[in-house]
Amino acid sequence: MLATRGLTWRIGEVAIVDSVYLDLAPGEFLGVIGPNGAGKTSLFNLITGLRRATEGRVVLDGQDIGALPPHRRARLGLGRTFQASSVFGSLSVRENVRLAVQAHRGGSMALWRRAAADREVAAAADAALDRVGLAHRGTALAGTLAHGEKRKLEIALLLAGEPRVMLLDEPMAGVSAEDVPELVAVIKSLTGDSGRAVLMVEHHMDVILELADRIAVMHHGALLACDTPETVMANPTVQEAYLGESL
Numbered sequence: 121m122l123a124t125r126g127l128t129w130r131i132g133e134v135a136i137v138d139s140v141y142l143d144l145a146p147g148e149f150l151g152v153i154g155p156n157g158a159g160k161t162s163l164f165n166l167i168t169g170l171r172r173a174t175e176g177r178v179v180l181d182g183q184d185i186g187a188l189p190p191h192r193r194a195r196l197g198l199g200r201t202f203q204a205s206s207v208f209g210s211l212s213v214r215e216n217v218r219l220a221v222q223a224h225r226g227g228s229m230a231l232w233r234r235a236a237a238d239r240e241v242a243a244a245a246d247a248a249l250d251r252v253g254l255a256h257r258g259t260a261l262a263g264t265l266a267h268g269e270k271r272k273l274e275i276a277l278l279l280a281g282e283p284r285v286m287l288l289d290e291p292m293a294g295v296s297a298e299d300v301p302e303l304v305a306v307i308k309s310l311t312g313d314s315g316r317a318v319l320m321v322e323h324h325m326d327v328i329l330e331l332a333d334r335i336a337v338m339h340h341g342a343l344l345a346c347d348t349p350e351t352v353m354a355n356p357t358v359q360e361a362y363l364g365e366s367l
């Protein structure tokens with residue numbers, strides 16, 4: 121479904137992302153881990169098009185998308201949440217999601233079509249909110265949400281774009297311990313039988329272990345290992361890379 125082939129990003133002589141080969145199958149959940157500065161966010165930037173690779177390819181459903189700008193990649197089904205929050209705090213939760221649905225669908229300005237389209241947008245937005253367990257918070261101002269709720273809203277915004285591959289960058293960052301299990305359940309439901317694939321960077325190993333079918337380990341820009349959680353955890357090279365940090 122999604123593949124990277126020798127994906128590399130150099131700044132001067134330094135390879136921030138160093139010849140990464142990854143494959144993501146439909147319905148698969150791939151966790152990406154690695155020490156701070158390993159190149160995880162940079163890898164996401166190359167896949168989504170925020171940065172252009174200096175070498176290598178990004179392939180989605182057999183098509184090389186490496187030369188496309190981010191919005192074209194998003195149209196082809198690549199969706200991403202950011203570490204920094206991308207929510208309009210002064211709008212309601214529901215309005216935020218409606219805007220995202222509208223932005224994804226585009227719209228006809230013909231009045232007779234607009235009423236029907238508005239109803240469809242509202243229904244899609246409510247379905248996305250329901251999906252992440254935020255239906256009851258639709259009228260709240262997004263800026264007033266707790267961290268865990270905000271993360272759910274970001275996932276709802278992402279779902280509005282109907283992505284087939286979702287990239288989640290540290291979805292648990294800033295989330296209080298008691299909100300983690302619910303958020304994990306929401307993220308777990310993203311793959312299921314939909315065929316949607318998820319690539320997730322996360323520092324919380326317990327979360328990665330609960331969600332990931334396979335784990336990719338990055339270190340100094342390169343892929344150190346990519347395998348089942350059990351195999352990766354038992355890998356001495358991985359353990360060495362994490363020396364001083366708990367796995």
Ligand SMILES: Nc1ncnc2c1ncn2[C@@H]1O[C@H](COP(=O)(O)OP(=O)(O)OP(=O)(O)O)[C@@H](O)[C@H]1O
Pocket residue numbers: 131136154155156157158159160161162163
């Ligand atoms: N635009 C840039 N210019 C120069 N160096 C950069 C740039 N972007 C990233 N880097 C460097 O590349 C390395 C990898 O950064 P990146 O943010 O991808 O790592 P990461 O694995 O996501 O780290 P973290 O877990 O801390 O978020 C870091 O050493 C960082 O300082």
